[in-house]
Amino acid sequence: MESKTKIVVLRTKELIYTGIFLVLGIILILVLIFMFTQGKTKETIASATTYIPGVYSSPITLGSSSFNVEVTVDQNHVTNVSLENLDETVETMYPLLKPSVAEINEKLQTANSIEQVEFTADSQYTHTILTQAIKNALEKAKK
Secondary structure, X not given: OOOOOOOXXXXXXXXXXXXXXXXXXXXXXXXXXXXXXXXHHHHHHHHOOOEOOEEEEEEEEEOOEEEEEEEEEOOOOEEEEXXXXXXXXXXXXXXXXXXXXXXXXXXXXXXXXXXXXXXXXHHHHHHHHHHHHHHHHHHHHEO
């Protein structure tokens, strides 16, 4: 039984390239794991938002008239949304403002945040303007 000896020749360049690619692969896997685990913790933090209780306002300008959207919050959620300094001409020109605020107040009783409130398509733009003003007021209320 003769044994045949095989000699394997490894080049230093190939070993270095293989090592570099292994290290880069491991780093890529770690970065991906880190990215996906961080997203879950941010969602839980965002859902547990607390506010400084009080009344906060955000201005809205429609045409040449402006009025305020006042948002009343307690520690965990929005309790009331109202329109203040609403001129009669603005109310006449934009008749969906008051019904939209009433609808938002009604839906906020069951929803936890303004992002969870879904609106109908018939007053979509009015709701968008009001929602943005509510979000601006809530930014002032965050701890």
